[in-house]
Amino acid sequence: MNKQSVRYTRLHDVDFFKRGKVREIYFSDDNYLMVATDRISCFDVVLPTDIPDKGKVLTNLSLFWFKILEDIIGNHLITADTAKMPQNLHKYKDVLDGRSMLVKKAKPLPVECIVRGYLSGSGWKEYIKSESVCGIKLPSGLKESDKLPEPIFTPSTKAESGHDINVAQDYVEKEIGKELADKIKKLSLDIYKKASGYADSKGIILADTKFEFGFCGDELIIIDEVLTPDSSRFWPKDEYVPGKSQPSFDKQFVRDYLETLDWDKTPPGPELPDDIVNKTSEKYLYAYKILTGKELGV
């Protein structure tokens, strides 16, 4: 029997804003209440099976990184402490504790900001075809999971549904203007450098990661989740062998399982067996522990 998980939230007397693949967002005065559920999406399809505690890991890891990154960029967090949230939310404490944040409303930029230090996932697929990623020419002869000469900024579109598409910096400039495009590129690379240096000190390679930025008034801030196993590839340094896909603390484990099935990656996704669910839950909790040095009390 699996542990209890949270698939949907129903805060009856709170105005609902929207449901993403993983998060549910409510209005709370002038802010948003963002709740991370235990849903998992792979290949952009939300699977019918949940991963217990996953939403708590995503929330707490984001909180951890927001603090570390504070000297580079401000973020949307107001509080993650249910007791400090507006009174009408207190009765939902059991659902909200550990998996929710009251955040500032932002206007998200229309691009996903991805930084890659290693060649994997869609970056690797693109490289095989063109020896470049997002229009950035790379040396020839690189293998899957190879370290890149230097980290690269590889933005993508933000599809409302379906898959995001990798785009060149020119595209970003056309969408949001050159000045802002330059700014988010530099911020993304700076954040990657700081976070990958920190992860390295814990024996973890941060292969790639994705950020979202948004405007709160005139201020550009980082929003959504940061440097979690859902938004990043984390690889154990001591098992790193280029030339193949790497063991990791992220969804790759579930993706690898799904690749063994005869599933065409369109909805509905298949149920996950108990052993895959339990191992994935353990991987998420382990990622939290190894990166923060603390157990997540769940």
Ligand SMILES: Nc1ncnc2c1ncn2[C@@H]1O[C@H](COP(=O)(O)OP(=O)(O)O)[C@@H](O)[C@H]1O
């Ligand atoms: N502070 C914020 N202001 C406005 N939108 C936000 C903020 N933080 C996150 N979001 C948006 O909320 C959604 C988060 O839910 P999620 O389940 O991760 O969605 P998705 O399926 O798009 O990944 C994303 O669309 C993200 O852009």
Ligand SMILES: [Mg+2]
């Ligand atoms: Mg998301």
